[in-house]
Amino acid sequence: MNHERDESYKAKVGYRNLVETIELSRIFGLMLGRNQSAIEAGYDGIEQSDSVLQLPGRSNCMNWILGHIAVYRDVMLMSIGKKPYVGKRELTLYGYGSDPIYEDSACVDISRLAEVLDGGHAILSEWLSLVGADFNVETPHGLYVRKGDTIGEHLAHLMAHEAIHAGELGSLRELALVRMGKGWK
Amino acid sequence: MNQNDIFITILRRNQESLLSAIEGLTHSEMLLQLPGEGNCINWILGHIASYRDGMLVDSGLRQYMQADEIERYAGGSEPIGPGDACVDSTRLSELIVVSFNDLIDWLEHDTNGLSQNPAGNIKDNIGYSGVCSTLTEHFAQNIGHESIHVGELNPLHELVLESRKR
Numbered sequence: 001m002n003h004e005r006d007e008s009y010k011a012k013v014g015y016r017n018l019v020e021t022i023e024l025s026r027i028f029g030l031m032l033g034r035n036q037s038a039i040e041a042g043y044d045g046i047e048q049s050d051s052v053l054q055l056p057g058r059s060n061c062m063n064w065i066l067g068h069i070a071v072y073r074d075v076m077l078m079s080i081g082k083k084p085y086v087g088k089r090e091l092t093l094y095g096y097g098s099d100p101i102y103e104d105s106a107c108v109d110i111s112r113l114a115e116v117l118d119g120g121h122a123i124l125s126e127w128l129s130l131v132g133a134d135f136n137v138e139t140p141h142g143l144y145v146r147k148g149d150t151i152g153e154h155l156a157h158l159m160a161h162e163a164i165h166a167g168e169l170g171s172l173r174e175l176a177l178v179r180m181g182k183g184w185k
Numbered sequence: 186m187n188q189n190d191i192f193i194t195i196l197r198r199n200q201e202s203l204l205s206a207i208e209g210l211t212h213s214e215m216l217l218q219l220p221g222e223g224n225c226i227n228w229i230l231g232h233i234a235s236y237r238d239g240m241l242v243d244s245g246l247r248q249y250m251q252a253d254e255i256e257r258y259a260g261g262s263e264p265i266g267p268g269d270a271c272v273d274s275t276r277l278s279e280l281i282v283v284s285f286n287d288l289i290d291w292l293e294h295d296t297n298g299l300s301q302n303p304a305g306n307i308k309d310n311i312g313y314s315g316v317c318s319t320l321t322e323h324f325a326q327n328i329g330h331e332s333i334h335v336g337e338l339n340p341l342h343e344l345v346l347e348s349r350k351r
Contacts, residue, residue: 023188027325031195034329055219057343135186148194152186156194160332163195164202167336174221 024135024152029128031159035166036121039069042169043114050176051110052103062172064101066113067094069162073120075144076158079151080133082123085116091144188299188321189292195328196292199335200285203233206338212274214345216267226341228265229334230277231258236327237284243303243320244291249280299324 043051043066051063060068071094074084086108092098093107101107127133135152147157207215207226215226224232235255238248254272256262265271291298299321317323 020187023321024186024191027188027191027321030322030325031329031332034326034333038333055340055343056347057340058346059340059343150186152191153194156191157198159329160195160198163329163332164198164336164339167333168339170333170337171219171221171223171340174219174223178220 018131021133021135022131025128025130025133028155028159029125031163032121032124032128035159035163036117038163038166039066039117039169040114042166042173043110046110046173046176048110049103050179052101052105052107053172053175053179054100054102055171055175058100059168061101062169062176063107063110063113064094064098065165065168065172066110066117067101067108068096068098069165070113070116070120071095072145072158072162073117073124076124076155077120078143079139079154080124080127082127085119095144187296188324189296192299192324192328193289193292195332196285196288199328199332200281203230203281203335203338206335206342207274207278210274210342210345213267214348215274216265216269216271217341217344217348218264218266219340219344222264223337223341225265226338226345227271227274227277228258228262229337229341230274230281231272232260233331233334234277234280234284235259236331237281237288240288240324240327241284243323244288244295244298246287246291249283 043062046062048063051066052061054061067090070086071091074086078084090108093101099105135155136150139146139148139151139154145158146154147161148154207230210226212227215230218225231254235250235258238250238255242248257271263269301320303320303323317326
């Protein structure tokens with residue numbers, strides 16, 4: 001009888017864990033999708049020369065922000081055992097605290113950055129759609145950034161980080177549209 | 186790690202960035218505009234506060250904003266510039282603090298809250314309720330939405346700092 005109760009209890013716990021995993025996958029999938037939509041809406045129709053335009057003050061240009069998001073999205077990929085898209089050069093150009101990018105600075109073309117972001121999004125979305133994703137496993141060590149002890153916590157920080165940077169793209173897009181003569185109140 | 190933990194983590198990051206972006210700014214500085222059709226800090230704060238009210242209502246908690254305030258900052262509402270009718274930025278900053286505290290407290294203590302049915306008819310509540318059927322989904326949409334608007338504050342903060350040099 002006790003054995004039966006044990007089995008019943010285990011089944012309930014297993015079911016609850018499965019439901020929770022599906023919930024977490026849905027939340028992360030939804031947030032990743034939102035971020036990617038905002039990123040694509042930000043760079044849609046923007047040329048390389050417009051991607052390096054600067055707003056007043058010390059904020060970064062669109063090219064830097066896209067590269068920065070790409071570097072951190074690669075961290076998400078490596079966290080779940082996938083291959084990164086970019087290398088050391090991009091890490092130097094777009095890592096945390098790297099120099100601002102101006103018109104005459106070395107940088108990656110915006111079309112390449114868009115490819116990297118699109119590719120990373122596709123791989124992460126597929127992984128999140130699998131039932132087997134485990135968000136309680138330990139975050140690997142040796143990553144460029146490690147934002148939490150479990151993959152769930154780590155991904156939550158990285159998703160929020162990229163969302164905030166995605167939000168910065170809006171005003172840079174407006175600036176580019178104004179320069180192109182396509183927008184001004 | 187459960188859904189409450191995820192939302193707490195992201196809300197805390199949002200709040201930290203938001204408060205850092207508005208720290209020390211005056212109401213008139215929060216009305217400054219960048220080139221193009223982006224919104225000023227005041228509009229973004231009101232918009233975020235109204236979506237947080239949506240989460241509070243869903244959770245059966247106290248709502249803070251008045252109906253006319255929510256309408257002023259709804260999605261697609263008119264931009265706000267100097268001289269336009271708006272809620273004072275000090276009140277909006279206060280709303281941002283109290284709504285954050287209530288949401289964090291609820292997420293930390295009502296660990297099964299997100300699994301329960303939303304209070305009232307979720308379809309009528311503020312935010313993405315029209316396309317969501319569960320509390321978890323609505324929180325995910327609203328908090329993800331808020332993160333992106335928080336990012337919009339950074340270039341506006343820089344604009345204010347530049348304006349002070351003139």
